[in-house]
Amino acid sequence: MDAPGQSNTHLTWTNVAIGGTFIVFDAVVSLVFGLGVGSSLVTAAIRCVLQLSVMALLLGSIFSTGSPWAVAGIAFLNKSKRRYTYMFPSVLVAMACSTIPVSLLGSRFAMSIEPFWKPDQYIPIIGMLCGSTISGIVVAVSSVLRELHENRDKVETYLAFGASRLEACRPIAQEALRLALLPTVNQMSVIGLISIPGMMTGALLGGSPVEQAAKLQMVIMFMISACTALAAITASVLTLVVVVDNEHRIRGDRMSGDKHVIWKTRDAFLGRIGDFFQGVWHKLIDAFKRRKVEDDRAAEGERRPLLG
CATH class of the missing domain: 1.10.287 (Helix Hairpins)
Structure with missing residues (x-):
């Protein structure tokens, strides 16, 4: 065995x-x-x-x-396609405040991994946490920006009547947090009954006992829920602090749907590659058509003496 x-x-x-x-x-x-x-x-x-x-x-x-610095380097890899003013430091702080403490405490105490930064165990853990955290941040930030755009008059009315930006934006933050945690709550509700999660499946395929695989999945899900909650709270608060300034004004100029310069460069590069291959394809088609026309003319020239 x-x-x-x-x-x-x-x-x-x-x-x-x-x-x-x-x-x-x-x-x-x-x-x-x-x-x-x-x-x-x-x-x-x-x-x-x-x-x-x-x-x-x-x-x-x-x-x-087996170096902890190499593990830390790959753990901090992250990207985001949507942005607003000061979004990068906000997302970085939200990621750091959620994934680092949860992964460290969970690996060392909940999972009894010693040392906690063992690459073959810590990297998969931080990868799952980062995946759920990114999803939570995207949902929370998107919800906050959407509510500020669609219900701007309502928020500005609260501010005009003397409410602080915390009081006026509290319902928006609560809704963003609820939406960010909803996928995790639904996943924990059906896990083990309707579907076998990926972490448990991988442990079973790796030869671990069923009981140990189930306990491992429980710990991972609890870590994911805590990480998502911390990330969503931090991202929502930082987004509101940036978009609603200390003068209690909604700064629409700080919200933008433009992509980051990295993604613009990537799209331009991929567009040029696509145009290049499309041009090559059109040239091949034109060459094939010209060759076919020439062959038809040659065949017609060969048939004319026979017809005469």
């Missing part, structure tokens, strides 16, 4: 290719029913393969070094 945590399967790229047939099936279904998502599915699958391959190379190097 394999030792706990030791995987008894060995997958090759052939297995990945076989799994990719499911994506092909989805693309065919999209094409047959005219859903228009076939190309998006294929593109997402290709990105998934490339990103996970690069991540596997990085994690392999980090696991072999």
Whole structure:
């Protein structure tokens, strides 16, 4: 019997290719029913393969070094496509105030990992926490900005009647926090009954006992809920502090739907690559058409003596 945590399967790229047939099936279904998502599915699958391959190379190097600084470096990787004024430091503070204390305390005490920064265990934990935290921050910030845009008159009425920005924006922050925690609450409500979560499935496939895998999933879910709550609270408060200044005014000039310069550069780069391949494709089509016309003319020239 394999030792706990030791995987008894060995997958090759052939297995990945076989799994990719499911994506092909989805693309065919999209094409047959005219859903228009076939190309998006294929593109997402290709990105998934490339990103996970690069991540596997990085994690392999980090696991072999066992350095806590390398673990900290990959744990702080984060990106955000939406922005407002001072959004980067706000999101950074929200991420740091939630993932760092929860991951440290949870790894050391709740999961009894010593040292807590063991790469093969701490990186998957911080990855799951960051994933849920990012989702919570996106939901909270989007809710705050949407409410300030749609119900701006209501908030400004409260401010005009002497309410502080905390009193006027408290319902907005409460709604943002509720929406941010709703996915986690729903997930904990159905976990184990309707679906087997990914962390528990991975532990079972790795050879861990069922009881240990279930307890591990419980701890992870509790850590995710605490991390999401802290991140949503911090992000909502910082967003309101920036958008509603200390003069109790809603600063619409600080809210923007423009993308970050990184994403603008990426879109421009991908657009140029797409234009290049599109131009190459059009040239190939034109060359094929010209070749066909020339072949037709040559065939017509060969038939004329026979017809005469």
